[in-house]
Amino acid sequence: MTAARDATPEEMMIAASAAELRDDDVCFVGIGAPSAACNLARLTHAPRITLIYESGTIGARPAALPLSIGDGELCETALTTVSVPEMFRYWLQGGWITVGFLGGAQVDQFANLNTTVIGEYATPRTRLPGGGGAPEIAAHCHRTLIVMKHDRRALVRRVDFVTTFGHGAGGDHRKRLGLSTDGPTRVITDLCVMEPEPERGELWVTELHAGVAIAAVRQRTGWEVRAAPHMREASPPSAHVLDSLRQLRARSGAALPGVQL
Amino acid sequence: MTATDEGRARRLRRATVCSLEEGIRALVRDGDSLALEGFTHLIPFAAAHEIIRQGRRNLTLIRMTPDLVYDRMIGMGCARRLVFSWGGNPGVGSLHRFRDAVENAWPNPLDIVEHSHAAMACAYDAGAAGLPFGMLKGYRGSDLASANAAIRSVTCPFTGEELAAVPALRPDVAVIHAQRADRDGNVLMEGIVGVQKEAVLAARRALVTVEEIVDDLGPRSRNATVLPAWVIDAIAVVPGGARPSYALGYYGRDNHAYVVWDEISRDRARFQAWIREHLLGDCS
Numbered sequence: 155m156t157a158a159r160d161a162t163p164e165e166m167m168i169a170a171s172a173a174e175l176r177d178d179d180v181c182f183v184g185i186g187a188p189s190a191a192c193n194l195a196r197l198t199h200a201p202r203i204t205l206i207y208e209s210g211t212i213g214a215r216p217a218a219l220p221l222s223i224g225d226g227e228l229c230e231t232a233l234t235t236v237s238v239p240e241m242f243r244y245w246l247q248g249g250w251i252t253v254g255f256l257g258g259a260q261v262d263q264f265a266n267l268n269t270t271v272i273g274e275y276a277t278p279r280t281r282l283p284g285g286g287g288a289p290e291i292a293a294h295c296h297r298t299l300i301v302m303k304h305d306r307r308a309l310v311r312r313v314d315f316v317t318t319f320g321h322g323a324g325g326d327h328r329k330r331l332g333l334s335t336d337g338p339t340r341v342i343t344d345l346c347v348m349e350p351e352p353e354r355g356e357l358w359v360t361e362l363h364a365g366v367a368i369a370a371v372r373q374r375t376g377w378e379v380r381a382a383p384h385m386r387e388a389s390p391p392s393a394h395v396l397d398s399l400r401q402l403r404a405r406s407g408a409a410l411p412g413v414q415l
Numbered sequence: 416m417t418a419t420d421e422g423r424a425r426r427l428r429r430a431t432v433c434s435l436e437e438g439i440r441a442l443v444r445d446g447d448s449l450a451l452e453g454f455t456h457l458i459p460f461a462a463a464h465e466i467i468r469q470g471r472r473n474l475t476l477i478r479m480t481p482d483l484v485y486d487r488m489i490g491m492g493c494a495r496r497l498v499f500s501w502g503g504n505p506g507v508g509s510l511h512r513f514r515d516a517v518e519n520a521w522p523n524p525l526d527i528v529e530h531s532h533a534a535m536a537c538a539y540d541a542g543a544a545g546l547p548f549g550m551l552k553g554y555r556g557s558d559l560a561s562a563n564a565a566i567r568s569v570t571c572p573f574t575g576e577e578l579a580a581v582p583a584l585r586p587d588v589a590v591i592h593a594q595r596a597d598r599d600g601n602v603l604m605e606g607i608v609g610v611q612k613e614a615v616l617a618a619r620r621a622l623v624t625v626e627e628i629v630d631d632l633g634p635r636s637r638n639a640t641v642l643p644a645w646v647i648d649a650i651a652v653v654p655g656g657a658r659p660s661y662a663l664g665y666y667g668r669d670n671h672a673y674v675v676w677d678e679i680s681r682d683r684a685r686f687q688a689w690i691r692e693h694l695l696g697d698c699s
Binding site (some may be wrong): 185186208209210211220221222223224225226228229230235237238239241242243246247266270275278279280281282283284285286287288289290293294315316317318319322327328331332333 | 456
C-alpha cells in the first residue's frame, strides 16, 4: 500500500476530485486539474464515465492528458463530435450533463468564481482569461465541482468579479434566479474538501486530506472558515489510484516535455 | 453586400480560387469587423499573418477564443475592439499581448466586448439564422451582464420566463481554415468544427484557406460538414495554414509552440522581433 506521505498535496486534490465522479456521470471537463481528475476516474473506478470537452467532443477517451480542450486526440477518441453551438445549446443548456468541473483564480465563501479580472473591470490590475464556458456550466450541470490550490489570494471572502455564479449571497439565491440545479456542491483543494453548509450555503470544511490540520486550512483561507461538526480526515489515495495518476501524467509529460498536465 | 438583416435577399457568393495575399486584399478592409474562427482546431493562422503583413488597422476582431492568433494581431496594432468569450493561452496561461492591450493600452487602446461561450455561440447562430438576437438561459447572477451593455434580456411570451439576449454577430468578413475544397469550390471540414459554419453564414463576406484542392471531396459521411461554393467568396490553398493549431488528418497541434509563446509574447521587444523574423521575413 502506498502511504499518505507518498502522495503530494496536489495529487491528493486530484484523487479526491476523481473520487467524486461516478460511472454513470456525464461530465463537462475543464483543462488542468479537472481534466486530470476526470481521466483518473475513467482509468480507475469509473471506466464508463462520459467525458465532454467544450470543443464539442462527447465521450473522449484520451490516453494522455490534452494541453487544450480541443487537442486532436479528444476528437479522434470521442464517440461523436458536435459543433460548439450544439454543445452549449442542446447538450449543456438542454440539461444532459450531470457534473461540471471548474477551476478559477478566485473562489469566495459562497463558491462564486472569478476568472475575469483582479481589481476593477474597467481598469484591471490583472486581466484574466474570462468566463469561457463556466457561467453556463455552473448553471446547467446538475452539480458543479470546483478544484483549485488552497491559497489566501484564491479563497477570498468576496471575489472581485462574479464571473460564474455559485451560491451568490447564500440561502435560496440560486432559486430566486431561477436556477434549478445544485450549483457547486464541493470545493476541492490541495488541503481539504469544502461544502456549502446547509443553512446559509457558506463553505465549510467537511474533509481534510490525510495529514492536514484544520489550522493550516484556516491560515490559507481568506475568510474565517469553519469546520463542519462531522468533518473527518480522508484516507490517503490508494496505491492503485496514485500509480494510475502518475502513469497518466508520465504519458502526458512524454508527449510534451517540461509541461505538467 | 446585402444580407437578410438589411431587408434584402442575400447575395449568393461564387468561390474564386486566389492566392492568400489576393484574397485578404480583396476582402479585408481597414475598420472591418472580422471573425477568424476555429475552436482550437483549424485556426486560420496563415490568414491572420497575411492581415498583419498587409497592415490592416482599426479592426473589430471577433472570436470565441482569441488564442495566439489574435494575440499576434492585437500586439501588432491591427485591432481597436475585441469581441470574445475566453482570452487565454489554452493549458498554458495568459495571452500577454491581449493583457498588455487591456491593462496598459499597448500598442493602442483596445475596447472589449465580453461574453460567455454559450452566449457567443448563440450570437453566431442568430447571425447565421437571420435573427436579430440570440437567446439563452445564461448569465444568471454573473457580473458579465453588467460589464457588457449588449447583454440584455427578453421575456418568453408563453411562460413569462426571463432569458438572456445578445445581439446577433454579423461580421463583415469570416475567415476559416478547412481540410479541402473541390474544384467547384465546395469546402469540407471535419473534426472539431467549432462555430465556423455559423461564422461563414453570418458574415457578409467569407474567405476560406484549405490544405488542398482536390478533384473530388472523397468518401465521407452523408452528414459531413460541407460548405457549398455559393456561401464562400474566396478560397486560397495554404498547406499548413492552421499551424501551430492543427488540421485533423493532415498534421497535429504544435503544443510546444503554444508553450513557448508564453515566453516570446511576455516581452514587447521580443514579441516584435519574433514577428519581424517569422512573419515579415526580416532577419535584421
